[in-house]
Amino acid sequence: MTKWVYRFGGGQAEGRAADLALLGGKGANLAEMASLGLPVPPGLTITTDACLGYFSGGKCLPEGLQAEVLEGIAAMEALTGRSFGGSAHPLLLSVRSGARASMPGMMDTVLNLGLNDETVQALGHDAGDARFAWDSYRRFIQMYGDVVMGLDHEVFEDILEDEKARLGHDYDTDLSAVEWQHVVSLYKQVIAEELDEDFPQDPHVQLWRAIAAVFSSWNNARAVTYRTLHRIPHDWGTAVNVQAMVFGNLGSSSATGVAFTRNPSTGEKSLYGEFLINAQGEDVVAGIRTPQSLTEEGRLAAGSERPSLEKLMPATFAEFRAICTALETHYGDMQDVEFTVERGKLWMLQTRAGKRTTRAALKIAVDLVDEGVITEEDAICRIEPPSLDQLLHPTIDPGIARTVIGSGLPASPGAASGEIVFTAEDAVAAEAEGRKVVLIRIETSPEDIHGMHVAEAILTTRGGMTSHAAVVARGMGIPCVVGAGGLRVDMRNEMLIGPGFTLKRGEIVTVDGSSGHLLKGEVPMVQPELSGDFGRLMEWADRARRMTVRTNADTPADARAARSFGAEGIGLCRTEHMFFEGGRIQVMREMILAEDEAGRRAALDRLLPMQRSDFTELFTIMSGLPVTIRLLDPPLHEFLPKSQEEILEVALAMEMEPGQLTRRVEALHEFNPMLGHRGCRLAISYPEIAEMQARAIFEAAAAAASETGAPVELEIMVPLVGLRAELDYVKACIDKVAADVSAETGRPIGYLAGTMIELPRAAIRAHVIAETADFFSFGTNDLTQTTFGISRDDAASFIPTYQRKGIIVHDPFISLDFDGVGELIRIAAERGRKTKASLKLGICGEHGGDPTSIRFCEEVGLDYVSCSPFRVPIARLAAAQAAIEARRRGSGQ
Known part of the structure; x- marks a missing residue:
């Protein structure tokens, strides 16, 4: 019989990193980390074959899959001491996609699965924090209602914003357990009214529907667009990873974050990343809250007064740094990792080869050769050839005076000018008319992918260096600035507002993704020199x-x-x-x-x-x-005169009557000139x-x-x-x-x-x-x-x-x-x-x-x-x- 599920956890795994095609990138690397004895929450990976079987079977889960998943959950229960759907010590699950090629944010995820009106009480008792439990429940309903049940997430956001305004609260963290409980009741009420069905209370029903929804997200519009842009085959399918939840939002001794083992913009050999205290993972990548630097070096470089993870949790940070070093050595490449600290306990949630700018990719590859980690041939094969195009884009002429009107984080290097647009749709329409645009958003989401692709540059007023806009722009080689908090986007009136100025849609700006600056107007550019790491790698390539x-x-x-x-x-x-x-x-x-x-x-x-x-x-x-x-x-039609003005001009030069020349043109007419004379x-x-x-x-x-x-x-x-x-x-x-x-x-x-x-x-x-x-x-x-x-x-x-x-x-x-x-x-x-x-x-x-x-x-x-x-x-x-x-x-x- 076909094996649909591969388990991992407790220092063991049924799969390995080499099983990329079957387990997807996330699942294969979770298995690898578990096998290395790293602290990975236990879980299971449903194979890409199961996804393909789901589609070929008319969107029905393949026969035998549910039984294997239940066996895997039983193993997770044994390792965690928790019970899925239990009224005491409940096991909650994350359900995440994981294709063999990284597709950041393009497919769907469901977190906190297993919560219902009963298990939320048990979660609050276990955590000793009812507010945390009800906040987790509302997150789950909002995510499940959107991803699985199809009710737009903005419906839930509107309810939350109305409640915060009614209560006089500025932040989500200001709400109490009782207030979150009321928000949950409003969420369930709107689901019943809009969808004519109740929010499911049975955790097993939640699970099967969530797995099917993540499979289905392989073919959602943004995922299809992303695969087309990046030439990822549409018949690969995605794996699904079902994993025990760990929580970074259990108070000041908990945190969540994203890190790169080297700087993904420059390639510098230093730990690079961000984290949030008392937060879940989506809070970091969504850019809703401004994150903090992992290291003291990063904090000083950013000019931030907020403490680093290195300062706040020195023992946990030391353990994390050692794991990052071990992962980079094991994989022989810069890694992009996600982690959670649950009340002082470090958990590794993901590792993968990190997306990086081409300049960073060249430096990392050359440095790894110099460090003796990889060979010259390995370095050649590490660089995606189309990405070299990033090095051919212009940068701002250093000799000119700059009129800086805003600044943020330099998320993706290079510079470009264009007309301001505020929506992905406007960017696509302008590009079709041959106009260059800069896409300005409060924050980007996967739904913006089509507009991001055609933009010359991107700027967001929220988010950090690992936000959606930053990661996607770096992968596309598009200049990007994020977290430009001194600017305000007025979507209703289509205006960008900053200190002492207001810019309207259509006005020209320049984004410098290397410095993090927004400049007024169009500025002179210079071409980069193709030397240094680029030159060395190309020398190796020419020899090979x-x-x-x-x-x-x-x-x-x-x-x-x-x-x-x-x-x-x-x-x-x-x-x-x-x-x-x-x-x-x-x-x-x-x-x-x-x-x-x-x-x-x-x-x-x-x-x-x-x-x-x-x-x-x-x-x-x-x-x-x-x-x-x-x-x-x-093809003669490319040269023949077409307008009356052109015919008159040629006739005069040839000393012919215009009518005679017209007849000659007509005689040379071909029905299919590409296959003609x-x-x-x-x-x-x-x-x-x-x-x-x-x-x-x-x-x-x-x-x-x-x-x-x-x-x-x-x-x-x-x-x-x-x-x-x-x-x-x-x-x-x-x-x-x-x-x-x-x-x-x-x-x-x-x-x-x-x-x-x-x-x-x-x-x-x-x-x-x-x-x-x-x-x-x-x-x-x-x-x-x-x-x-x-x-x-x-x-x-x-x-x-x-x-x-x-x-x-x-x-x-x-x-x-x-x-x-x-x-x-x-x-x-x-x-x-x-x-x-x-x-x-x-x-x-x-x-x-x-x-x-x-x-x-x-x-x-x-x-x-x-x-x-x-x-x-x-x-x-x-x-x-x-x-x-x-x-x-x-x-x-």
Whole structure:
């Protein structure tokens, strides 16, 4: 029979950290900590398989699950000396989600489960504190009513706020046991009125419904959005952890907190975190109360007069610090831990690899190598390649005067400017209109995830460094300031109010997540230098990888940027992109619209020096590195004049009647220009175009070689080839021009002539095409289009629906479709090299910067990947990780 439940506690566990896929991150690490003998409240983990069974079974708990859970609870009762649902010494439970990938706050949790009108009395008797018991009961009803029964938490919040106002209380802690008891009665009353059912008193009913609700939260809107943003598979499911409750809200000798074993913003090796006295865990992360620093060092750095845990509970703090050190050593990585102190007794509730900024991740990885904890290859594999994008974002120019209008805690580094918005919905709407926004909230919640994702920066007036806004922003690489208590958000009037100023929605501000400052207006930014820890890790990555990394660059500016990021050549120069500038597009239009060869050659004669100049500069910048130039591949509709003004302008330049030119434009109209008269078809119809480009390329190569002293490693790419005869025809034209230029300059010209594989027929007939081609470059943008029969320009209208309904997992234009497009690449690579062993293979579609696709390229044996300039560092790291994985697989590691 399937085993649904794994127990832990009392120094033993049925699972281990390696059981991540089955037990989820939280459950696997709870089991590991229990096995290490750390103080972990006993509990059980319901597997991710049970979650998948719950959904496949029509949202019914799998057969046999309840029996295993009850056996686990009996074990918990034996370890704690408490009874679940008992009228004396009641055992209360937490029911928490735990996917294999961390999804902070995206799924649901229920705490204090097992309380009812009877057990609340027993809890108060055990604790010697009736106020604590009734406060715990109201928390449970509020959380259960929201998560399990579906009544919005704001309904309960409104009741509480009304009661506090009626009683004249400012804080939740001001309410007495009798007053909390009255709030509980109001909560139960509103549930009965709104939902037409009573709050369940049977603890077992509470438990089964809570487990089902946590399973169901795997597919709530915010969890689905988070998985889509972070590319977490939707078919993993979540585990559920049922654990004995421990209480941090039992007076001044109790506390709860969150800590990182190193600073998650800077990577500094020092314990970093916050806690609250007399509080439950959700009080810390929700940002409702301002937390205190764990260490004296942290307290002094924050300028706080409130005592640290180190000062208040020195013995407990010493035990906690020792556990943190042991966990980091055991896991070989910075840990994010949650803990509770119940009347002086320390309990560890969670450990996991801590989310960190990319700068911190680099420092931690490099430091751990220097400390001898991990290897260079381990460090390379620790960094998520897409996260390097965080290092490419600007920071505020240190030389400018700052107008600081507010400050808080520096939760996520970097800086950004934008219009103020106060809701996630407004952020999404503004982003859709192309406007940059700063999302300002009192505090964020998981429901804000869609707006946080599109914001340039985030600021909250409440919360600490481990609040929801801080953790999520750091993970996304978005500048963030939290706890800006000197500012007030007026949601009703959409205003941000501070000392001596009021800012309205739409006004521009700048958030500096490194200093914790809010600045008025937009300020100058500077790019960070990619040196130090970044430079060391990239050196290790470059030594580890097999494939080279090139860039897709059409302009000198692109080429220079790519070189600064470590590009080892140009894998794709799209020559048609060189003609979009004002004066050039006019000449290009004249060439396209010419009615005979003489007219085309006249225009081409004017384009030749432009092309030659561009190519010379590109070759000079690359200075001996390979450069792949793709011959003209313009879907003609991109260049044809559209408005009457444009037609009049071109007609005047060509000395034609506007009506005559209009008829010429209409004659060139294509119903499907992406599959029309473009690529090699244009060069075959009008060979003079290919001749001009080849001459510009070869003359530029000669000039650049003379200037730099380094021979140009030149590759000429013929686009959209589906027949070997097409390549033969265009290559013959290229070869003739090469011979002519060589004779004219007296210099030999070396070059490779190849093709872009972007049509299924080309992939299937690769063994034949390779007889002529010197290289293949896989144009995966068009190969994906032609394989799927989907226009990438229109795919956004339905691909998200396909993902939401589980028809596809990833957008095939972002991550390579391995089964279809990938199979064509594999076929072309194998067949091409069987014909010509020396055939050079690369990829130049945007998939060349996608880490998952790069892993496939390593598997297939491509020689290089090529991507946009700002993705070059990502590709370098991803290529290294792919090579390391391949070596480890080969050695059986």
